[in-house]
Amino acid sequence: DTAVSQTPKYLVTQMGNDKSIKCEQNLGHDTMYWYKQDSKKFLKIMFSYNNKELIINETVPNRFSPKSPDKAHLNLHINSLELGDSAVYFCASSKAYTGELFFGEGSRLTVL
Amino acid sequence: AQSVTQLGSHVSVSEGALVLLRCNYSSSVPPYLFWYVQYPNQGLQLLLKYTSAATLVKGINGFEAEFKKSETSFHLTKPSAHMSDAAEYFCAVRTQGAQKLLFGQGTRLTINP
Numbered sequence A: 001d002t003a004v005s006q007t008p009k010y011l012v013t014q015m016g017n018d019k020s021i022k023c024e025q026n027l028g029h030d031t032m033y034w035y036k037q038d039s040k041k042f043l044k045i046m047f048s049y050n051n052k053e054l055i056i057n058e059t060v061p062n063r064f065s066p067k068s069p070d071k072a073h074l075n076l077h078i079n080s081l082e083l084g085d086s087a088v089y090f091c092a093s094s095k096a097y098t099g100e101l102f103f104g105e106g107s108r109l110t111v112l
Numbered sequence B: 001a002q003s004v005t006q007l008g009s010h011v012s013v014s015e016g017a018l019v020l021l022r023c024n025y026s027s028s029v030p031p032y033l034f035w036y037v038q039y040p041n042q043g044l045q046l047l048l049k050y051t052s053a054a055t056l057v058k059g060i061n062g063f064e065a066e067f068k069k070s071e072t073s074f075h076l077t078k079p080s081a082h083m084s085d086a087a088e089y090f091c092a093v094r095t096q097g098a099q100k101l102l103f104g105q106g107t108r109l110t111i112n113p
Helices: none
Strands: A004-007 A010-013 A019-025 A031-037 A043-050 A053-057 A064-070 A073-078 A087-094 A107-111 B003-007 B010-014 B019-026 B031-038 B044-050 B056-058 B064-068 B073-078 B087-095 B107-112
Touching: A004 A087, A010 A019, A019 A031, A019 A087, A019 A107, A031 A073, A043 A064, A043 A073, A053 A064, A073 A087, B003 B087, B010 B019, B019 B031, B019 B087, B019 B107, B031 B064, B031 B073, B044 B056, B044 B064, B044 B073, B073 B087
Parallel strands: A010 A107, B010 B107
Antiparallel strands: A004 A019, A019 A073, A031 A043, A031 A087, A043 A053, A064 A073, A087 A107, B003 B019, B019 B073, B031 B044, B031 B087, B056 B064, B064 B073, B087 B107
8 A cells, every 4th residue: 555656657748738747645644745856866845735735835937836635635737848847756745844754656757 | 054965976885895875964953864765766765864862873774874963974874785775865954943855966876796
C-alpha cells in the first residue's frame, strides 16, 4: 500500500499543451509539497500546502497551479507547457514542518 | 539565510571501503539537518536526521552522520560500502521555524566491485 502515490509516472507532450499530475498520501499528514528535480538532479521546492492552505509558492510561473481538494490530495496543473518544464516532479508529504518528508516515486515530464 | 553545500558531485569507492559524503551548511540559528537517499527512478527516502539531540546520528542501512557545529558540517559515513549503496545522496537543512527543507546539490555514489 503506497504511502505517497503520484500519477502518471511518465508524461510526454508537445509544447503548448496542458497537463496535470495527481498526488495522494495515506499517511494522515497535514502538509504536502511539490518539488521539481532538473536533469542535474537539483531539487527545488515549488509549492507547499498545509491543511489545504497554500503556504509556500516559490516564485513559480503562474502557468503552474496547484490544487488541494483535501489534505490527502495535492494536484499540479501546468498550462502552456514549455521545453524548460521538462523535469521530474515529486510530490511529498510530512507531519507539519518536521523536515521528514515522504516522497512519491516522481512523474517524469518530457516536453517536445 | 540558510544554505547547504555538498562537496563532490560524484564519489566512487570500492565495495567494502569506507564511504564519506561531505555536507556543510550555513545557518544563523541552530539547524535541523537531514540526509536523504534516492535510488534510480525512485523518490527520496530519509536516511537519518539531526534535531539537536545527540551529535552522532545513526540511520538506516548502516549509515551515520556527525553534527560538528565548529565546522558547520554534517558528513555522512558508512564503514563498509555495499553494491546496493549506489545511489544519489542529498543533504538538507531546515532552520527552526522555517517551513521548507533546502536540499544540497546531491552526490552520486558509485560502488566498484
